[in-house]
């Protein structure tokens with residue numbers, strides 16, 4: 312049944328072996344999200360996952376677990392899946408997946424350490440914003456304090472993750488404030504990479520209805536650029552991080568390391584403005 316669904320994965324994982332773990336989204340409430348609209352949440356059975364693994368390429372070194380938030384399945388099942396991957400694909404050194412703040416909070420640091428030992432080596436997490444007001448408006452299902460708690464748990468368990476943030480997320484007139492709050496959040500934990508996305512209005516989403524009802528006004532492109540500039544100026548996570556605006560929703564593509572390449576990235580951004 313899961314083979315009929317659209318499979319979403321980060322572009323950086325396009326050459327990675329994909330293993331389906333969940334279908335649809337268990338949360339399915341984020342106002343801006345157009346993914347998984349027409350499909351209900353379900354979990355792929357261990358038998359089906361094992362079947363996929365049996366026919367996987369035994370030389371594969373990386374696996375991406377597909378689904379909006381595979382960590383939603385809980386520790387026992389995820390542990391079993393990682394053990395199966397280790398058995399069937401012994402050369403696999405990195406298992407990656409999307410993850411949500413809500414799901415990570417359900418795991419203890421000890422459990423996360425065990426998952427790391429079993430090969431869970433990269434998560435992609437949509438933090439979106441450090442503004443509680445914006446997170447609540449967009450029905451993200453977590454606060455910025457919970458986001459920090461989840462990130463620090465992962466840091467302690469040494470599971471690397473990409474931090475996804477979204478400019479334009481707080482709406483017109485709030486871009487700079489959102490950048491301040493997002494940088495303040497992200498600067499408190501280690502990220503493998505900070506990935507920006509541009510809030511994009513998809514017609515079928517609750518956000519589109521909010522715009523129609525006058526409950527949300529999109530920021531202009533000029534305001535979004537200013538938000539991106541402030542974010543770039545203020546981001547200073549411990550240990551540094553890659554800064555990446557090459558996701559397809561962005562109209563300005565920057566890639567460089569913070570803090571070393573901050574000035575050059577800011578210069579490139581100014582030239583685009």
Ligand code: SF4
Nearest residue numbers: 336339340341344379
């Ligand atoms: S953004 Fe992620 S968690 Fe939110 S509804 Fe979409 S798929 Fe689900």
